[in-house]
Amino acid sequence: VGVLDRLRVPIVQAPLAGGPSTVELAAAVCGAGALGFLAAGMRTPEELAEEIAALRAATDADFGVNLFVPAPAPGDPAEVSRYARQLRDAGAEPGEPRFEDDAWKGKVEVVLAERPPVVSFTFGCPPADVIRAMHEAGSEAWVTVTSPEEAERAREAGADALVAQGIEAGGHRGAFSEDSGGDFGLLALLALLGGPDSPVALVATGGISTPATVAAVIAAGARAAQVGTAFMRCPEAGTKAVHRDALADPAPTAVTRAFTGRRARGIRNRFMDEHPDAPTAYPELLHVTAPLRARAAREGDAGGLNLWAGQGHELSREAPAAEVVAWLAERLGA
Ligand SMILES: Cc1cc2nc3c(=O)[nH]c(=O)nc-3n(C[C@H](O)[C@H](O)[C@H](O)COP(=O)(O)O)c2cc1C
Numbered sequence: 362v363g364v365l366d367r368l369r370v371p372i373v374q375a376p377l378a379g380g381p382s383t384v385e386l387a388a389a390v391c392g393a394g395a396l397g398f399l400a401a402g403m404r405t406p407e408e409l410a411e412e413i414a415a416l417r418a419a420t421d422a423d424f425g426v427n428l429f430v431p432a433p434a435p436g437d438p439a440e441v442s443r444y445a446r447q448l449r450d451a452g453a454e455p456g457e458p459r460f461e462d463d464a465w466k467g468k469v470e471v472v473l474a475e476r477p478p479v480v481s482f483t484f485g486c487p488p489a490d491v492i493r494a495m496h497e498a499g500s501e502a503w504v505t506v507t508s509p510e511e512a513e514r515a516r517e518a519g520a521d522a523l524v525a526q527g528i529e530a531g532g533h534r535g536a537f538s539e540d541s542g543g544d545f546g547l548l549a550l551l552a553l554l555g556g557p558d559s560p561v562a563l564v565a566t567g568g569i570s571t572p573a574t575v576a577a578v579i580a581a582g583a584r585a586a587q588v589g590t591a592f593m594r595c596p597e598a599g600t601k602a603v604h605r606d607a608l609a610d611p612a613p614t615a616v617t618r619a620f621t622g623r624r625a626r627g628i629r630n631r632f633m634d635e636h637p638d639a640p641t642a643y644p645e646l647l648h649v650t651a652p653l654r655a656r657a658a659r660e661g662d663a664g665g666l667n668l669w670a671g672q673g674h675e676l677s678r679e680a681p682a683a684e685v686v687a688w689l690a691e692r693l694g695a
Contacts, residue, residue, distance in 0.1 A: 369394030373587030376427030378402035385597040388419035389682035408468035423478040430485030431462035436642025458645035483535040505535030507542040522562040529568025529673035533625040556582030570673030572691040590671040595640030620667040622646030
């Protein structure tokens with residue numbers, strides 16, 4: 362019997378790195394019978410260990426921890442310099458490009474020691490020996506996939522569940538590389554992965570924003586719906602004020618590399634439009650644009666900030682996380 366079998370409500374709070382994810386949000390979701398997640402991305406191993414301890418103090422329920430799988434190689438340094446120069450020429454003060462692995466080894470050690478019930482991975486498939494180590498520690502290993510090919514690799518590596526991410530999803534694409542994937546819509550992807558006959562449990566994610574769409578992905582064969590944007594206006598979330606306000610209003614979203622060098626969906630804004638040609642270089646560009654993003658946040662400039670959002674963002678509610686869970690589960694039989 363796995364974590365998905367034990368969940369009272371088949372809803373997973375998506376890990377939301379970069380601010381929105383908090384211990385309070387995960388704890389509230391767990392308290393409502395769904396699966397809360399901690400986002401380890403862009404945190405130090407020490408911070409992650411502290412957050413796990415704080416969440417354990419707040420709840421006895423199952424929870425997950427999400428890790429970024431590091432990129433195998435840096436982007437083209439000449440392209441990165443060109444991009445930084447372009448920003449400087451436009452009057453900005455870009456940061457230094459830095460290729461790093463988000464403290465991968467340190468965080469793997471933390472989760473092996475802390476043994477959260479679920480460890481999920483995005484941006485790649487961890488090596489089979491890492492998944493084996495998770496299993497020996499007593500954790501399930503879930504892998505985010507965006508195509509049938511990625512799903513095949515994740516199954517071969519020993520994944521316990523696949524987080525099937527449709528192109529509707531807010532934030533970064535979980536694709537194993539910038540050229541893998543295939544921009545599948547969520548329902549098509551669930552079908553291609555076998556739907557209810559999938560050999561490995563499916564967790565659906567991307568644009569799920571209402572009780573009816575939660576019911577739809579369950580009908581399409583998912584064991585749970587992983588919801589991100591719909592939790593970002595909760596008081597427990599750490600979403601910035603400008604970002605919260607932007608989510609509430611109807612506005613088109615688009616996929617861009619302009620902020621981080623990796624494709625991600627956000628509300629279409631000035632910075633995206635000004636930089637349609639950003640190179641593939643994550644996390645170098647994350648560091649290059651960091652001072653610009655910090656300044657935009659300080660000044661409340663929604664045009665200069667990465668306003669990550671799924672396609673259903675305007676349907677998100679400003680309500681406590683427990684209420685959002687109960688609302689999203691409304692159309693599921695008890
Ligand atoms: C602000 C933001 C941060 C995200 N951070 C992560 C993350 O750290 N790890 C991860 O696996 N997915 C991350 N995602 C993607 C979510 O897991 C999920 O696939 C997505 O939110 C689903 O689409 P929705 O936002 O329309 O619900 C993030 C999404 C957003 C909007």
